[in-house]
Amino acid sequence: MVTVVTIDKAGRIVIPKETRSAQKIRPGTKFLLIEGRGGRMWLQRLDADEIARRIREELEGVDLQPIVEKVKAEMDRLAREQYPAASR
Numbered sequence: 001m002v003t004v005v006t007i008d009k010a011g012r013i014v015i016p017k018e019t020r021s022a023q024k025i026r027p028g029t030k031f032l033l034i035e036g037r038g039g040r041m042w043l044q045r046l047d048a049d050e051i052a053r054r055i056r057e058e059l060e061g062v063d064l065q066p067i068v069e070k071v072k073a074e075m076d077r078l079a080r081e082q083y084p085a086a087s088r
Contacts, residue, residue: 005013015025030046079086
C-alpha cells in the first residue's frame, strides 16, 4: 500500500486506519525512525521480544565474563576519578 500522509503542526504523522489495522499497530507500538539521504525516512517496528531473541542467538556460546570484568574495572576507575573522597 502506498499513501500520502501529512505532518501536523505538532510534528505528528497519522498512519491511516487501514494500514494500522493491516499491520496490527496499536497505541504504544514502538518504531525506529531511520533518516536516510535525500530526504528519505523509514519506520521500522521495534519488537523487544524479537530483538532479545536475536541477541540471545548471536551471543550463544560466547563467554561474556571477560567483558563483564573489563566493564567493572572501568566503572571502578571512573568512580575513583570522579569521586576521589569516596575511594579513601
